[in-house]
Amino acid sequence: AAGVIQSPRHLIKEKRETATLKCYPIPRHDTVYWYQQGPGQDPQFLISFYEKMQSDKGSIPDRFSAQQFSDYHSELNMSSLELGDSALYFCASSLVAGGYNEQFFGPGTRLTVL
Amino acid sequence: GENVEQHPSTLSVQEGDSAVIKCTYSDSASNYFPWYKQELGKRPQLIIDIRSNVGEKKDQRIAVTLNKTAKHFSLHITETQPEDSAVYFCAALISGGYQKVTFGIGTKLQVIP
Numbered sequence: 309a310a311g312v313i314q315s316p317r318h319l320i321k322e323k324r325e326t327a328t329l330k331c332y333p334i335p336r337h338d339t340v341y342w343y344q345q346g347p348g349q350d351p352q353f354l355i356s357f358y359e360k361m362q363s364d365k366g367s368i369p370d371r372f373s374a375q376q377f378s379d380y381h382s383e384l385n386m387s388s389l390e391l392g393d394s395a396l397y398f399c400a401s402s403l404v405a406g407g408y409n410e411q412f413f414g415p416g417t418r419l420t421v422l
Numbered sequence: 423g424e425n426v427e428q429h430p431s432t433l434s435v436q437e438g439d440s441a442v443i444k445c446t447y448s449d450s451a452s453n454y455f456p457w458y459k460q461e462l463g464k465r466p467q468l469i470i471d472i473r474s475n476v477g478e479k480k481d482q483r484i485a486v487t488l489n490k491t492a493k494h495f496s497l498h499i500t501e502t503q504p505e506d507s508a509v510y511f512c513a514a515l516i517s518g519g520y521q522k523v524t525f526g527i528g529t530k531l532q533v534i535p
Contacts, residue, residue, distance in 0.1 A: 341523070350511055350525040351466065398465060400523075410456065411523055413465040 310335055312401050312414035320420045321389050329384040329417045333401030339363065340382040341411060342374060343398040351398055357382055358404055386419075394421045424449040428512050428526025435502050436534050443529045445512035446494040454517035455488060455495050458525070460509045466525075469510075470497070473517065502533045 313332040321327050333340050339358045343351035344367075353366035357376035368374070371389075376382045386393060396418050400411040425448040435441045447455075453474035458466035472479045472486045472495065479486050483502075488495040495514075499506055512526045 350528045351523075353523065410468060410471065413458075413467065415465050 314414035331399030337401035447514035
């Protein structure tokens with residue numbers, strides 16, 4: 309079965325640079341969620357999109373932005389990167405229209421800011 | 423918003439013993455309680471879930487119980503094996519919407535061979 313795809317899997321950036329993370333949800337899923345997980349921490353919710361509209365917002369810094377495109381893939385744009393942005397970024401998708409909210413996670417993108 | 427508390431934060435058991443992880447939630451409207459297992463460096467994976475219309479659910483060696491009145495739910499793993507070693511996260515949310523998953527802090531389970 310198709311799973312959530314994230315790219316890239318690993319990314320190394322310098323401070324103050326920008327990064328773009330991509331997420332391709334499971335086919336026919338209508339909702340995408342972004343999470344940030346620091347070392348030894350639980351995943352923290354950043355932002356979500358339902359049918360291409362922002363549906364919820366969590367602890368996402370103003371330096372970050374995200375959107376969901378017509379094909380339902382989503383991109384997380386991160387600017388003015390800081391050392392503290394180094395983390396594992398997970399994307400998850402779900403089918404909300406079907407009445408379920410089970411979220412399936414992608415493999416994650418490990419971002420390292422030097 | 424929802425607040426989920428989870429304990430213990432670490433748990434060591436001998437292989438073959440049982441492990442129990444407990445969580446409490448704050449929002450009485452929550453009706454869906456998934457449990458995720460996260461192995462080192464990998465994604466959280468859903469291992470079992472329970473909805474508020476049942477009190478217990480079992481899948482082989484894993485079971486989850488829910489007490490809606492007390493707003494707590496627990497994960498039980500029996501006959502633990504070394505491959506059960508991982509971090510386990512509980513969560514509580516309202517099913518049917520696009521509500522984010524609010525995780526507990528996680529429990530690092532170590533099964534000692």
